[in-house]
Amino acid sequence: MDDNEMWQAVQTCDPAYDGDFFYAMQTTRIFCRPSCKSKCPRRNNVEYFKSSAETEAAGYRPCKRCRPDLPQYDPDRDPAEASKVVFDHSFSDRQELNQQLKELGVTRKQMSLVFKLYYDMKPAEYLIQVRIAAAKQALQAGASVFDAAADSGYTNFSSFYAHFRKLSGMPPAKYRQLFAQNISLAVMDTPIGPLRIVASQDTILCVEPANYLEKKTGQATDQVPADRIIPNDPSGDLVKACMMELKEYFAGQRQKFDLPLSPEGTSFQQKVWQQLQQIPYGETRSYQQLAEMTGDKNASRAIGLANNCNPILILIPCHRVIGADGSLTGYAAGLAAKKLLLDLEKGGTKKTAA
Incomplete structure (x- = not known):
């Protein structure tokens, strides 16, 4: 990890780097975690350390906001x-x-x-x-x-x-x-949990967590329909094609999907979902950046709601939208799943570049 990478983490308050290093301000003699939301210092006043003990030994005091002297503090x-x-x-x-x-x-x-x-x-x-x-x-x-x-x-x-x-x-x-x-559906196991895929004869209608209600209530539910792939039915073929492409995606062998999609939503939601599909594999955008992509820089809140209503996970990559400070935000399959997808895509980008 070089100074450029650490400085980027400080600027974006990236919590992923907490514990990897600490930064100290020579002017105030205070040190912080990379995720600290305090005012960003000047780069030429910043010094980096590997541990909080090392930082304190150099004469710096822990920040009272992010408490870098404590193992966990939030x-x-x-x-x-x-x-x-x-x-x-x-x-x-x-x-x-x-x-x-x-x-x-x-x-x-x-x-x-x-x-x-x-x-x-x-x-x-x-x-x-x-x-x-x-x-x-x-x-x-x-x-x-x-x-x-x-x-x-x-x-x-x-x-x-x-x-x-x-x-x-x-x-x-x-x-x-x-x-x-006349629709077909199936549930497939994935690294982020079981996903349910629903398709009509012509298009994919839904890709969502299959155990949504069970996760929410903590109880088993019979409200998730059983798998229904009809032999020789076009919608069944489309479900199978989606399952195959998702398997390739999770194996790091696919970056784009070649399937017809028809998410049901308002015209505004449709506009947001179309912009989500323009975010390249391995990259992320903030809600503010997504709002600017849709042509209304003041609509970040509405953008967030539309993003969270996306009915076709992964194929419409709402997981690529993060907070302005670099933090992960809500995701239908959970934040752990969102992090897994982003890490997978970063790894896939490196493999492609190599």
Whole structure:
């Protein structure tokens, strides 16, 4: 690791380098972790060290914000992650949800601030996404619109219809009808967990975590349909082709996908998803950069929501969008999966370059 790489990590507050080195400011005599959100120093005033003990021995004091003298220190991460767990597990029961949030011992204002910091959206926005995702899976399995709304935590059906239409680009009844038509689907095991692939005769409709509800509730669910690849059916052939290309991708043998895609969404979401497909393999963009790519530099928040609603993972590479500070943000299959995909693509780029 050279000075240029370390300086880049300091500038972007990259948490991936925490523990690899520490940097100290000669002017203030304070040292920090690479991920520290304090004001970026001048490069000619920075000195690098391999350990906190070495840095302190050189006469520097630990930063009170990032506490580089402690093995692990991130006071905001715990309430952010704890509140996300509550939303994931109690989204369908309003009384239980409110009680669990109250027991966290954090004010709603503080929770909103730290949640926005780590997941780039407000808690209420994330809760809507969790509920609508659960409703989609219920509708795909054949549940009625009424049951899908009620089971996902909605008591106000006007809100359910509005949220569903906003996140999917169609009313729930039409969504249910779409999946009642002649489609094929299958679940394949991957390094980021089981993925469910859904296709019509002409196009890929969905690639998503197969155990979404099970992950959210912690309980097994029968709402994920069984595999249905119909012999001699064009949609079944398309599912098989998608599985093959994904296997090649995870093996580091494929960087582009040659499959027709038809993600269901609003015109704005479609525009964002098209731009996602322009991000090269092995590269990342921030939400702000993605907003500029779509032609509206002030739409980063709306971009984030559209990115999180992407129904075709990997093929439409929403995992290539990260925070402005270089940190990973929310991903349908989890942040560990997002990191695995980015690391895989970095390795694939190196192999290609070699």
